[in-house]
Amino acid sequence: MNIPSRYLEDAVEQLSSLPSIGKRTALRLVLNLLQRSDEEVEQFSKVFLDLKQHLKSCSKCGNISDTEICHICNNPARNQHLVCVVEDIRDVMAIESTGTYSGLYHVLGGIISPMDGIGPNDLFIQPLIERAQQGELEEIILALSPTMEGDTTNFYLYKKLANCGVTISALSRGIAIGSELQYADELTLSRSIQQRTPFTL
Amino acid sequence: MNIPSRYLEDAVEQLSSLPSIGKRTALRLVLNLLQRSDEEVEQFSKVFLDLKQHLKSCSKCGNISDTEICHICNNPARNQHLVCVVEDIRDVMAIESTGTYSGLYHVLGGIISPMDGIGPNDLFIQPLIERAQQGELEEIILALSPTMEGDTTNFYLYKKLANCGVTISALSRGIAIGSELQYADELTLSRSIQQRTPFTL
Known part of the structure; x- marks a missing residue:
């Protein structure tokens, strides 16, 4: 693309650095921004700085928060x-x-993925193990995506948490509600037969 | 969506104000930004301000430019x-x-679209008529999209420019190169038969 302005080119460059935004889309977005008033563009520009400066990560669970401890960890009505x-x-x-769901969360910030160079030390795992070792937890639900990397991470966490005296469970796997049986993949279908549940009305 | 932070919500709000960016996509983009360094986010934020502050519109042709007159209008090698x-x-x-193409441009900044409340006075049309009246132009090529609004704008410009002693032409319409005849729409196909050209090798 032959962009006739350095400023325009810089803006397109930055927007297209975001995932799934190509140069053409970025140009369309920037032209839309150009039609706005100075105040609106200033506001647009400011939110990203504010975000980076003020957004915190909850020191207990890793969830995003405006405060030191997030509103979920801080809520006494939730199962601690x-x-x-x-x-x-x-x-x-x-x-x-x-x-x-009325319990708490623990946000890893990613999953173990050797292909992308992400190991256990790159994730927010140690604080979870400490929470488990301190004996304040009764059950940990592993709710990672059912992919190779998710299963690897589940396995790693299970090994680390096994001796903490905490019940470790995982999300049930099976046929999604509303989906058609004939289109379910074989692994999911066989898992849903193995883990069949009593029929209730 | 239940976004746990005001700053995050503001950023998602701003990004999703751009065309074709939904809330979910915006959240994904903002989370990507959050993984970057302070300097990178600052740079990201800055380009939009710079853009709005420094980007000019060429006073002659309406093209985007970093200077008062754009590099196309300023180029003596082009057909003025x-x-x-x-x-x-x-x-x-x-x-x-x-x-x-080695001539100049004239960027209208939109097309006449009564449905969207855009009339001739909202567009960069008057300077084109003045350029034509000053007698510096020999030919004006109308290169608007072949839509209802494009044709309306073409018609309006033709009426305004007809008495200026300038040749007015339009882009040829016909079968696109590489497309299959059977999939061409009827209007285009009939136009391409009416406006058939001598066969050359």
């Missing part, structure tokens, strides 16, 4: 002895939006 | 008597990338 281990904060939001 | 009228700067880039 139940922890759900997830990959990132989007998983927290997904589980929170179900409205059925 | 030939002007191609386009909707926005992406069209300039598209035509420039063909490398076959």
Whole structure:
């Protein structure tokens, strides 16, 4: 692309550094920004600085927070002895939006992925082990994505947590609600037969 | 979405105000930004301010430029008597990338679209008429998209420019190179038969 301005080129460059945004899309977005008022662009620019400066990570669970301890860890109405281990904060939001979970979370900030050079030491794992060793937890639910890397991470965590006297559970795997049986993959289908549950009305 | 931080929510809000970026995508982009260093985020934030503060519109042709007169209008090697009228700067880039046009441009900054409340007075049209009236132009090529709005704008410009003694031409319409005849729409196909050209090798 032959962009006729250095400033425009810089803006396109920065926006297209975001995942899934190509140069053409970035140009379209920047042209949209150009149509806005000075104040609006200033506001647009400012939120990213504010975000980086003020956003904290909850020192207890690794969730994103505006305060030292996040509002979930701080909520006395929640079960403080139940922890759900997830990959990132989007998983927290997904589980929170179900409205059925009342325990705490532990956000790893990623999963073990040797292919991407991410090992256990790059993740927020040690504080979870310390929480478990301090005896304040009764159950840890491993809620990582059912992929190779997720299973590897589950296995690593299981090994580390096995001697802490904590019940370790995992999300049930099976046929998704609303999906058609004939399109389910073989692994999922065979798992759902093995782990069949009593039929209830 | 239940976003646990005001700063995060603001950033998601701003990014999702861009066209074709939803809340979920915006969240993914913001989480990517969060993984970057302070300097990188500062740089990201700064380009949009710079853009708004420094980017100019060429006072002659309406093209985007870092200088008062853009590098195309300023280029003495280009044909100063030939002007191609386009909707926005992406069209300039598209035509420039063909490398076959050596005249100047005139960027309207949009097209007449009563449905969106955009009339002739909202566009960069008057300077084009003045350029034509001053007698410095020999030919004006109308290169707007072949849509209802594009045709309306073409018609409006034709009416305004008809008495200026300038040749007015339009992009040829027909079957796109590389496309299959059977999939061409009827209007395009019938137009390409009416406006058939002598066969050359």
